Amino acid sequence: MDGPATAPLPLTRESVQRAHEVISSHVHRTPLLSSSSLSHDTGTTLLFKAENMNRSGSFKIRGAAYSVACLTDEERARGVVTQSSGNHAAALALIARDNNLAAHIVSPRTAPPAKLAAVRAYGGDLTLCDASIESREAALAEVQQRTGACYVPPSDAVNTILAQGTVFLEAEEQAKEGGWGGLGAIIAPVGGAGLLGGIAVAARGTGVRVFGAEPAGADDCVRGLADGRRLTDFTPNTIADGLLTPVGANNWPIVQQDVEKVLTVTDGEIIDAQRLLWQRLKTVVEPSGAVAFALARSQKFRDLGVEGPVCVVLSGGNVDLDAPPPWVKA
Amino acid sequence: MDGPATAPLPLTRESVQRAHEVISSHVHRTPLLSSSSLSHDTGTTLLFKAENMNRSGSFKIRGAAYSVACLTDEERARGVVTQSSGNHAAALALIARDNNLAAHIVSPRTAPPAKLAAVRAYGGDLTLCDASIESREAALAEVQQRTGACYVPPSDAVNTILAQGTVFLEAEEQAKEGGWGGLGAIIAPVGGAGLLGGIAVAARGTGVRVFGAEPAGADDCVRGLADGRRLTDFTPNTIADGLLTPVGANNWPIVQQDVEKVLTVTDGEIIDAQRLLWQRLKTVVEPSGAVAFALARSQKFRDLGVEGPVCVVLSGGNVDLDAPPPWVKA
Structure with a gap:
């Protein structure tokens, strides 16, 4: 990614x-x-x-805030995208809204409804997919290609x-x-x-x-x-x-x-x-x-x-x- | 009182x-x-x-803590008593436990069960009565007379x-x-x-x-x-x-x-x-x-x-x- x-x-x-x-x-x-x-x-x-x-x-708001703060101006203009079934998705959507960036969120349909509702409430652009890793990765790749948005991973980026x-x-x-x-x-x-x-x-x-x-x-x-x-x-x-x-x-x-x-x-x-x-x-x-x-x-x-x-x-x-x-x- | x-x-x-x-x-x-x-x-x-x-x-813990802190040694030895359907009762029972005092609590049977359970969990000696003001005052007077405990009112003492x-x-x-x-x-x-x-x-x-x-x-x-x-x-x-x-x-x-x-x-x-x-x-x-x-x-x-x-x-x-x-x- x-x-x-x-x-x-x-x-x-x-x-x-x-x-x-x-x-x-x-x-x-x-x-x-x-x-x-x-x-x-x-x-x-x-x-x-x-x-x-x-x-x-x-706590996911911390990683989302720092990831967005580290983006270049060019990256910010492209917006952000992630794949998450829950708290990282909501956190990134909220931080993106603070910064007036587009946030594209890929989530499995099986994610907790309250967490999906939070993404929507924060103005995130939600794409639902199946729960399998293949489906999630395919949906992420599609959204990323279509929007050019910058990927902000949930937990494993430095x-x-x-x-x-x-x-x-x-x-x-x-x-x-x-x-x-x-x-x-x-x-x-x-x-x-x-x-x-x-x-x-x-x-x-x-x-x-x-x-x-x-x-x-x-x-x-x-x-x-x-x-x-x-x-x-x-x-x-x-x-x-x-x-x-x-x-x-x-x-x-x-x-x-x-x-x-x-x-x-x-x-x-x-x-x-x-x-x-x-x-x-x-x-x-x-x-x-x-x-x-x-x-x-x-x-x-x-x-x-x-x-x-x-x-x-x-x-x-x-x-x-x-x-x-x-x-x-x- | x-x-x-x-x-x-x-x-x-x-x-x-x-x-x-x-x-x-x-x-x-x-x-x-x-x-x-x-x-x-x-x-x-x-x-x-x-x-x-x-x-x-x-917040009732504040009033209970101060009321007990203001007792004389003689009053402390007698323990405390109050009449409350809820949070003051639990607060007084907890502060009394902190101070190794007896806490006698008069509550109406109609009080929220969770609040009565808290009084018991904090070691309060609970006396149940009817919900009418007369019944509550009679029960309080009886407990006070029997125990000699010092009355700590819920909200109107200076x-x-x-x-x-x-x-x-x-x-x-x-x-x-x-x-x-x-x-x-x-x-x-x-x-x-x-x-x-x-x-x-x-x-x-x-x-x-x-x-x-x-x-x-x-x-x-x-x-x-x-x-x-x-x-x-x-x-x-x-x-x-x-x-x-x-x-x-x-x-x-x-x-x-x-x-x-x-x-x-x-x-x-x-x-x-x-x-x-x-x-x-x-x-x-x-x-x-x-x-x-x-x-x-x-x-x-x-x-x-x-x-x-x-x-x-x-x-x-x-x-x-x-x-x-x-x-x-x-």
Whole structure:
């Protein structure tokens, strides 16, 4: 795919800091929430980085903002295009609208209706296709050829990874400002691993332990790490619709080198965690956004013996509010 | 009723500041949220003070924390008692637990189950009674006589009013820190009016315009202001279950003198506002917590010609998550 022509920055903490300077006027500095009851229940001081409360309802706004900021004038004139079933699509449509650019979005018909509605609400030009990878790639190629728009990938471009890593910089600062001193560890969910990869880059040299949380029904990362190779050929089956993609090629070596461990959680654990976040933190998270908390609550996480506060990244909050939540029997 | 023996502070902005120093380690400094889309849709810069995200799920934690902090050692030994159908009960039970005090809570059987469950979860000793004022007062008197516990009223004690006013101090500071300069106005919901009254006291001399928002089905404050007398004899009928009480006697003169205007919203407007807050801000508010936003969205509010950012207080977030939300047909 034809990506932004701008030379990618190196994957370093300093590059994440530079990305943060560029995007901070375009995205929210989301709250770092605490809950004495949830901390008490888990026996760990938990701090929740509420990226579900970021613009467009997820951390994806960071990557979209930075990708668009890095476009040349000529590229901006052509507009942007992407292929996504969810939060990246909405984020890119919103950032494009901020910048008066055309946004062409290719999404599978099976994408969550609430996420497609967000793309339309932000003025994105939506092309629906079938769910297969072939159909999605063909539709993307067609739109790109027809419009000449510049491709902004969802999770595996270097600029995207750097921008997602800004979550870590803010959490680190906010943990100090809030009087918690600093972080002992951070947990991020894993799909394409742009968020986890960026966080791991940003955390280099800080001593903060970095963990990934993956749905058991889309555990390509955990199995790939065990096998020593990136898995791309698998059929995911999980309620966490934002984490279906395999780990990207650029993210893979970062996950191998800079992430201490990736652990899985079941869909049942994800739903329990999601309900608790709505109830106790009063924050609307989608299933994917509750995966890191599901891990934080588990015995296997406690067994890792983390010392100091644990930052749990709530990655997104885009759900269909007209349907009953997954813990309510329809 | 036998209240705390501590001499009440005068109702001044300085007393609110002093209350803030006392409670700030016991309550959250809740986020001040913004949304470019909601601001765009209403044509006003809206800043949302997310008290629904405070400990126990509402601003009531402030009054409870200050009331308990003001008790003498002898009073603490006797424990605390209150009569409330909801958020004050949960807040007092949580603060009592923090302080290792007994909390005796009298609630009508008709109170929202989620709110009663919270009282129990925080270790409160719950006494159920009938919904009539007579039954509630008789049950309160009985519990108070049996236990000797110190009465902590929900909204009309001077210390409670001062503590609820700390919401304004934080919003004012956060609006500056966030780069919005300051506030043009603030809107708070009206039940007993402890929150609105405290905010009005805290806002004295600042030039910030103070407005109240009341459900049309519990509009004793609006009608009372028109009549020039406090109304106490009415039967409320609104989805906003936290705003059923008449304006308290201590709050009444403050509302008359320091609040520019109180305006009503319908239950339909409240439900629409509640859904929008869940969807766009990703924050779980209860109907009462959406009343101020319902007013902020109305033409009659726009007609007031406020200049500068408007702070909308989201007062609470305690809903039954196992039932469908009010915008979903069961």
